[in-house]
Amino acid sequence: MNVNQTGALRQILPAALALVLSATGFAMTAMPVHAEGTSYYTAALATPLAAPKTVIHDELLWHCAGAECTAPRGTSRPAVVCARLVRSLGPVTHFATPQGDIAAEDLARCNGTKG
Structure with a gap:
C-alpha cells in the first residue's frame, strides 16, 4: 500500500506545485x-x-x-487626492506631483476655499 501512495504523490506533486506557482505568478502581476x-x-x-x-x-x-507628506501614485486626479488629504490632516500650503504643483485654484478648492 505504501508503494501506491508514493506513486500517487509523485503524480500529484508536480501538478500541485504548478498550480501554486501559477497562482503566485498571477497574484503578483x-x-x-x-x-x-x-x-x-x-x-x-x-x-x-x-x-x-x-x-x-x-x-x-x-x-x-x-x-511634509508623501504618497505613491493613486488613481484619482491630484486635486481629489489633495482634498482627501485635507479631510484627514488639515489644510495644505503646497501640493504637487512629478509634473509640478497643482493650480492655485485647485489648491484653494482642495482646502475648501474658493479660488
Whole structure:
C-alpha cells in the first residue's frame, strides 16, 4: 500500500506545485506596484505635525513628518487626492506631483476655499 501512495504523490506533486506557482505568478502581476520609498504626491501641511504620522486614505499610504507628506501614485486626479488629504490632516500650503504643483485654484478648492 505504501508503494501506491508514493506513486500517487509523485503524480500529484508536480501538478500541485504548478498550480501554486501559477497562482503566485498571477497574484503578483495583479497587485499594484507601490515601491517603498517612491513618492508621487508631495504636500506641505499648513500646521506641522508634532510627531511623524502614517495615514491610509483611499488606498494611499501617506507618510508625514513635520509639515511634509508623501504618497505613491493613486488613481484619482491630484486635486481629489489633495482634498482627501485635507479631510484627514488639515489644510495644505503646497501640493504637487512629478509634473509640478497643482493650480492655485485647485489648491484653494482642495482646502475648501474658493479660488
